[in-house]
Amino acid sequence: MKTVGKIFNILIFIFLYAPIFVVVFFSFNEGSSRALFEGFSLQWYREMFEDELILSSLYYPLVIAVLSAIISTVIGTMAALGINALKGWKKSVFLSVNNIPVVNPDIVTAISMMILFVFVLSKFHGMEMGFGTLLIAHITFNSPYVVLSVLPKLRGMDANIYYAALDLGCPPLKSFLKVVIPQIMPGIVSGLIMAFTLSLDDFVISYFNSGATFQTLPITIYSMTKKPYNLKLNALSTMLFAVVLVLMLIVNLRPAAEKKKVRRTAK
Amino acid sequence: MTKSVEVGSKKVNLIPFSGWMVVFVLIPIALVVYYAFTGVDGFTLSNLTWIWTYRSTLWLSVWLSLLATAICLLLAYPVAYMISRASEKVQRNASLFIMLPMWMNFLVRTYAWMTILENNGLINNGLRLIFGEDFAGLNLINNHGAIILGMVYNYLPYMILPIYTALTKIDNSLIEAARDLGSGGVQIFRRIVLPLSVPGIISGITMVFIPSISTFIISKILGGGKDFLIGDLIEDYFLGNSGVVNYNIGAALSLVIMVMILIATCFMNKFDKDAKTNGGGVI
Numbered sequence: 322m323k324t325v326g327k328i329f330n331i332l333i334f335i336f337l338y339a340p341i342f343v344v345v346f347f348s349f350n351e352g353s354s355r356a357l358f359e360g361f362s363l364q365w366y367r368e369m370f371e372d373e374l375i376l377s378s379l380y381y382p383l384v385i386a387v388l389s390a391i392i393s394t395v396i397g398t399m400a401a402l403g404i405n406a407l408k409g410w411k412k413s414v415f416l417s418v419n420n421i422p423v424v425n426p427d428i429v430t431a432i433s434m435m436i437l438f439v440f441v442l443s444k445f446h447g448m449e450m451g452f453g454t455l456l457i458a459h460i461t462f463n464s465p466y467v468v469l470s471v472l473p474k475l476r477g478m479d480a481n482i483y484y485a486a487l488d489l490g491c492p493p494l495k496s497f498l499k500v501v502i503p504q505i506m507p508g509i510v511s512g513l514i515m516a517f518t519l520s521l522d523d524f525v526i527s528y529f530n531s532g533a534t535f536q537t538l539p540i541t542i543y544s545m546t547k548k549p550y551n552l553k554l555n556a557l558s559t560m561l562f563a564v565v566l567v568l569m570l571i572v573n574l575r576p577a578a579e580k581k582k583v584r585r586t587a588k
Numbered sequence: 589m590t591k592s593v594e595v596g597s598k599k600v601n602l603i604p605f606s607g608w609m610v611v612f613v614l615i616p617i618a619l620v621v622y623y624a625f626t627g628v629d630g631f632t633l634s635n636l637t638w639i640w641t642y643r644s645t646l647w648l649s650v651w652l653s654l655l656a657t658a659i660c661l662l663l664a665y666p667v668a669y670m671i672s673r674a675s676e677k678v679q680r681n682a683s684l685f686i687m688l689p690m691w692m693n694f695l696v697r698t699y700a701w702m703t704i705l706e707n708n709g710l711i712n713n714g715l716r717l718i719f720g721e722d723f724a725g726l727n728l729i730n731n732h733g734a735i736i737l738g739m740v741y742n743y744l745p746y747m748i749l750p751i752y753t754a755l756t757k758i759d760n761s762l763i764e765a766a767r768d769l770g771s772g773g774v775q776i777f778r779r780i781v782l783p784l785s786v787p788g789i790i791s792g793i794t795m796v797f798i799p800s801i802s803t804f805i806i807s808k809i810l811g812g813g814k815d816f817l818i819g820d821l822i823e824d825y826f827l828g829n830s831g832v833v834n835y836n837i838g839a840a841l842s843l844v845i846m847v848m849i850l851i852a853t854c855f856m857n858k859f860d861k862d863a864k865t866n867g868g869g870v871i
């Protein structure tokens with residue numbers, strides 16, 4: 322029974338990683354086929370760095386991801402503070418509205434905003450969808466996730482500490498910054514990270530709301546998949562995947578290292 | 589009950605969020621409903637009746653995403669269960685490894701499946717090495733099976749993780765108590781583990797079914813573009829890739845998806861509550 326389980330698990334992991342292996346392996350292909358390996362070469366990596374379309378579409382999504390993550394973290398954290406103080410039906414109304422972009426399929430969120438943008442922009446001559454609409458769209462679908470990650474932390478904290486600070490003569494703003502913020506910081510940070518990665522990885526929302534001229538990376542990838550396949554895509558994906566892998570390793574190894582340090586100082 | 593923190597005025601805190609959500613979530617959805625019921629001459633039901641001509645597409649979308657959700661559940665449960673029974677270190681690494689594939693762009697990963705499955709792809713070329721060059725090749729792509737595979741592949745982690753979380757929350761002493769009272773493995777699973785993991789199963793089902801039923805990329809890449817799903821129709825009507833732009837029909841189709849998901853969510857919530865009350869009663 323145990324070996325059967327192990328084999329099943331291994332098969333599932335192979336299933337999850339097979340495409341990734343294929344992408345990485347063929348990014349080093351000397352030939353241009355994506356299914357026939359002709360020899361090792363780094364030519365696709367070289368070509369990728371010479372491709373201006375790829376480089377420019379690497380830059381803008383990063384700007385959008387950073388901006389939308391910061392703005393939606395501010396909006397979302399404030400909203401979480403407000404919602405947490407509400408009670409009864411008012412609270413459930415806010416929570417339900419907050420859940421709409423989370424539960425709705427991406428494509429519905431995307432086209433509903435697209436209708437609004439097209440409708441409004443048609444009133445102003447010469448304005449087109451682009452950076453602005455994309456940023457708005459990303460803030461819209463990011464904010465609810467920030468609310469959802471900050472709210473549990475607020476619920477879990479003891480409000481008396483905050484009131485104790487006030488009683489001891491600490492001004493409200495200072496007690497907020499010194500008492501409340503540190504306690505809900507993990508929620509804010511995970512909301513920020515979630516918003517950033519959701520924004521960076523998004524295809525559907527950007528696809529409908531970026532207009533004809535403005536491209537983000539997933540859109541570039543999508544348009545490249547429509548043309549005869551180019552292994553530059555594999556090189557690009559492999560490189561991005563490696564960056565994420567290294568970041569994840571650093572994040573995951575750091576707590577272990579810190580623990581060791583603590584243990585050593587304790588001795 | 590503890591008091592909740594009230595910093596500043598709750599009204600001030602809620603202003604940016606409320607304004608934003610009204611303008612960019614509620615008004616757009618109202619616009620979708622408005623467009624779905626209007627045409628050139630004002631109010632009309634013709635958009636919705638026009639959708640009836642797409643009923644086979646709608647059924648196909650529902651059917652394929654239901655199948656994909658069921659397969660995900662069958663594959664995910666054993667994996668989640670085994671991970672939840674492993675040591676803490678294994679658990680941490682395993683959930684990391686399940687998340688990791690999602691960090692590569694999903695278009696690229698889906699495209700890689702094309703490389704694996706197509707007629708000159710890795711599987712068929714591998715079979716040609718075994719059976720000789722004349723082997724015609726298996727028909728693995730551009731069919732319903734390939735679309736389901738794409739859905740299962742892309743959304744399997746969304747099924748594994750919530751089930752795993754629900755399973756780790758189960759109090760081990762419950763299982764020990766059942767064992768002390770003479771329950772066997774099957775009975776413990778059926779009466780304790782399975783009912784208590786229902787919340788995880790339900791959020792897994794929603795997280796797989798919703799993106800599956802609205803996908804338009806997977807069907808394009810792996811379905812060969814011949815089997816259009818609802819998502820493909822919506823994309824076409826809004827971006828006019830097949831020559832016709834019609835926001836009204838597109839909005840009507842989106843409305844259909846929203847209603848279907850609303851019904852499914854209500855159904856799921858009811859099921860979840862039943863499970864909670866019954867589960868609570870059993871304990």
